[in-house]
Amino acid sequence: MKSKKSKKVALEARLRKCKNIITIGVRPNFSDYSTPDAELIMSADKIYYPSMFYADLFNAMGKNFFPSHQTYLFAQDKIKQTSLLNLLGIPHPKTRIFYGKRQKLTITDYFKFPFIGKVPRGSAMGKGVYLIKNKNDLAEYCDKKHVVYIQEYLPSDRDIRIVIIGNKIVHAYWRIASPGEFRSNIAAGGSVSLKPVPAKPLELALYTAKKCQWNDVGIDIIQHNDKYYVLEANMKYGKEGFRQFGIDYIELMEQLIEEGAI
Template sequence: MERKKLRVSLGKRLRSCASFDCPGVLPNWEDYPERVQEVLREAGEVFYPSLLYDDLFRSLGKKIFPRNYYHFLGNKIRQTDLFQLLEISHPRTRIYSGRHRAARILADFSFPFVGKTPVGSSQGAGVYLIEDAQGLDLYLEGHRPAYIQEFLPIDRDLRVVLVGGRVIHAYWRVHPPGEFRNNVSLGGRISFEEIPADALEFAQDVAARCGFDDVGLDVCHAQGRYYVLEANMVFGFEGFRAAGLDFYELLARLDDEGFL
């Protein structure tokens, strides 16, 4: 018997899941049909409400899935603050505003180090290897505040995708020659070889402690321990396609199992 579509997801993420109605994100509340409005009013939990409606439904006391999604989406400063607050292993990172930033940065970091665009960057854009004073000055010209992070000597990182705390896929991203970034969009190679179980356990612990219900965590191993580099709420599907997997079919399977 077909399950009744009693749950609602405004975003289209769960469009392949049989137990969800996914009407989409409309800019005006009154644009929704009365049927959808009534379901949303009565729902105890709303899935993927979008940045537009996330705070609205939270203010009414509704549960939101995924938790801690929209406010951390694309915001490295908020993510770093959360990792530091929870004492999660994360590369040493500091934010610099105000005057004399270069001098303060060089008092804290030695070359080389990494500068990043702290909000809105993705796919490796906005990530800079800073190797000298000239490079630092160039970075600072376009970044207020400055987001400075220690450089870890790694040749790969592990993308671990988790939904509801469950690992649904993981793969290495290996940087190409002459490139320090591992992003697939920049030529990084995907590998499924020897993915360590303890790295997946680390990622699960990070997701659970941070309340990340739908996330692609970038994890690396350096200096004898694991680090979480970044949390990606929007991530590419190249690693899924390389493994012959369909992300939306995986979500549908989780829904059929009653996991969502």
Template sequence: MKRGGSGSGREKVSLGKRPRGCPSFRCLGVRPNWEDYSGEERDLIRGAAKIYYPSRLYETFFLSTGKDVFPRNYYEFMGNKIRQTGLFQLLDVSHPRTKVYYGRRRSPCILSDFTYPFIAKDPLGSSQGSGVWRIENRKDLERYLARCRPAYIQEYLPIDRDLRVVLIAGRVVHAYWRVAPPGEFRNNVSLGASLVFDAIPEDALDFARDVACRCGFGEVGLDICRHDGRYYVLEANMVYGLEGFHRRCLNIHEILKRLDDGGTL
């Protein structure tokens, strides 16, 4: 007997366990080999029009056969600031001025484009504020260039907070300010930032919805700031922290269930 599925009478198939609290889903797990799935599970996957949380391993295979996946633009942009910036620039999304530099002559090229201070980041895989530096002088720059290839350089915006907006299927499910501690330019909770849940501007949420829609992000935590009267998206986080949810007694699995029950997923 099939479990219920938003009135469709058909199970939704997820490889990842994220929607495990949704009764309309069957979560199969991500297995390293296709043959690790049973014959019944393989038929279920083949017959599904959409696969949820397909994993980095299987997403390309499903897309190549014409299947839809959720969340879209998730694994390809996960932890990859270069791809995110390229997408923002292509779509003319408001984003701090950013350039990527390759090759041996990075330093003079950077200094011809940016003035101190500016931000340098590890372009791949960094999180929780690690891999982000404020470059104040030539010594800082050379130290950064010795450890990061390519160089990902971004203009410095003098802000003391940013807004984390989490969206799933285009819906804002949570938003909160992250306020940097004294003497810290990064707004990460892991580095001591305070969480503030009041005075969330509706126009900031509208900006986040527009960014997520234009970029095709099915699930994302967007870091947004306001500087000189303009909103900027700083980064897209596919693996976003849940401390802000816990502080408000919110459960991501219950949120997904409500979205599923409402026909959003």
């Protein structure tokens, strides 16, 4: 049996079932850690899943951790993701952010119905995504948020979820929307298809993850008119794809840690 010192250290609970990880927990007051736990954190070569709070602190002090600081910085922030994708020239549906009442009045100067409205921060699993078909839909959506995130609608009954951990794809699958539903998210009733994913979207996902320095991410890609677009990145991706592929997530993570891949 491995000693406590020989195990890797994690703060968040994501790897709590891994045999080669000791999970300590996240305490915003560092003084609340016991002396042994504080020493484990400080002496560890790498901290796994430190939380956004400690990722900022560890980054400032030069301490190694996984996933990357950039992965934390862009988690559940569609505005920052869109800006980065555009800066890097990564194909992404036409998207624009509108702030305040005056800018909202100009939305239809840039987009024709129907288009997509999203909650720009903090949403996941298809929640906070709206198909805006007319002025009434738009008014209702705009009333919900001071900052609105508008994206062109690329009609499709499916998209691709590609999960990358470290620097490799661990699985990729099609998500098929249920009849009458424009979202293909599994949480929104979508289903998984294990039909092979073409090479181009796989290459696009790997390129995107590398350029953005995201090393634990589910990248969603849609095909429209024979071109592939990155929709968004999900740092809190679900595990349904792992189950569908018969992949034990905990065993996979243990293996990647032992190999030094993450």
